[in-house]
Amino acid sequence: MIRIATLALVATTALATASTAELRDTAKKLSDAHKDAVVWLSVLSKTSMSAEGDIPAQMKAALAAQEKEEKSEVTGTVIDPSGMIVTALGALDKSSMVDGQTVNTPAGEIKLSATSEFKEIKVITADGSEVPADLVLKDEDLGLAFIKVRMDSDEAKGVEFSAIDLADSAKGELLDECIVLGRLDEAFNREPSLLTSEISGLTVRPRAFYRVASDAVGCPVYLADGKLLGMSVLRRGKSGASSRGGQIQVSPVVLPAADVAKIAEQAKDAKPAEGSDDSGE
Numbered sequence: 001m002i003r004i005a006t007l008a009l010v011a012t013t014a015l016a017t018a019s020t021a022e023l024r025d026t027a028k029k030l031s032d033a034h035k036d037a038v039v040w041l042s043v044l045s046k047t048s049m050s051a052e053g054d055i056p057a058q059m060k061a062a063l064a065a066q067e068k069e070e071k072s073e074v075t076g077t078v079i080d081p082s083g084m085i086v087t088a089l090g091a092l093d094k095s096s097m098v099d100g101q102t103v104n105t106p107a108g109e110i111k112l113s114a115t116s117e118f119k120e121i122k123v124i125t126a127d128g129s130e131v132p133a134d135l136v137l138k139d140e141d142l143g144l145a146f147i148k149v150r151m152d153s154d155e156a157k158g159v160e161f162s163a164i165d166l167a168d169s170a171k172g173e174l175l176d177e178c179i180v181l182g183r184l185d186e187a188f189n190r191e192p193s194l195l196t197s198e199i200s201g202l203t204v205r206p207r208a209f210y211r212v213a214s215d216a217v218g219c220p221v222y223l224a225d226g227k228l229l230g231m232s233v234l235r236r237g238k239s240g241a242s243s244r245g246g247q248i249q250v251s252p253v254v255l256p257a258a259d260v261a262k263i264a265e266q267a268k269d270a271k272p273a274e275g276s277d278d279s280g281e
Contacts, residue, residue: 023224027179027194030222035192036126036162037078038183038219041087041133041147044071044120047095052111069119075183075218076123076147077231078163079264083131083149083156085123086260086267087218089138090234090250092145093118123149124190131155134272139263141207142255143233146267164220166264169257170227172199172210177224178254180232182216199229203253209235210254221254230254 048067076087095114102111122130132153137146149156172178175198182193193216201211212221214232221229235253 023177023179023196026222026224026226027196030179030226031181031192031194034162034164034181034220035183037164038181038192039076039078039085039126040124040183040185040190041074041076041085041092041218042071042120042122042124042130043074043092043118044069045093046070046117046119047114048117049095049112049114073124073185075216077218077220078161079166079260080268081161081163083123083133083151083161084163084264084267085133085147085149086231086264087145087147088231088233089140089143089145090236091217092135092147093138121147123147125159125161126190126192128190129155129159131159136270136272137263137267142259142263143235144231144255144260144263146264146270148267148270148272164228166228166257166261168228169261170223170225170229171256172202172223172229174199174202176229178212178229179222179224180212180214180216180219181222182219208256208259209233210256211251212254215252217252228257230256231260 046067046069074087074091076085076092078085093116095116102109118135121133121135123133124130131149132155133147133149135145136148138144149159149161178197178199180195180197182195184191184193195214195216197213199210199212203209203211210221210229212229212232214221217232217234219232221232223229231254232252233255234250236250
């Protein structure tokens with residue numbers, strides 16, 4: 001019995017090792033094919049915050065102090081060679097995670113209002129080039145933002161974009177293995193990154209999305225067979241479900257590729273969104 005159990009353990013270990021090796025091989029192939037489709041976006045924006053109702057002057061002043069121009073960076077994924085990029089709305093536009101939320105404070109429950117004005121958006125390509133772009137479409141429900149490169153700009157001359165295929169996708173199930181493509185930040189020379197994970201949760205209603213252990217946002221997530229599972233976005237908690245101290249709960253989730261593809265069709269013909277500076281200056 002001991003010998004049989006030992007043989008069974010060896011066989012199971014061998015299968016697990018083979019599976020891991022196959023997953024790593026698929027991950028490397030996906031990275032080689034699509035690593036340049038993951039880019040950084042440099043964003044200069046101004047966010048304004050306020051609250052509804054009668055709130056203490058000190059709190060009003062604290063909210064007003066949040067109104068300032070700020071430069072940030074977020075990863076995005078090229079979905080069309082023409083320069084169409086999708087990213088997580090919550091990472092690009094911080095106000096989308098705050099606007100309309102109800103939080104508990106020492107002064108009681110208040111409802112927040114927030115808006116963002118985009119002064120400048122630049123796409124940082126794999127070779128470090130910076131190309132101007134515009135926000136053309138936001139979808140609050142899906143948590144997506146679509147950015148379009150100004151291909152007629154001087155900076156875009158000679159630049160070619162590698163894109164992923166949203167249509168080459170499949171649905172996932174609980175515990176399916178996943179591959180997350182990403183890109184490290186400037187401190188690590190913006191090199192491509194890879195992470196293997198699994199689907200730990202699946203929500204069907206009111207909106208389908210997957211929970212995959214990863215801190216990447218705006219990046220593509222693939223299944224072990226190489227099919228696209230979806231895009232990583234940020235989802236905020238329900239209004240009033242914030243933790244102590246008025247902190248709003250935000251979680252990274254993976255939105256199914258089919259849902260991204262539907263709204264991407266609308267983005268193709270969309271013009272720069274209201275509140276973005278399209279002057280090019």
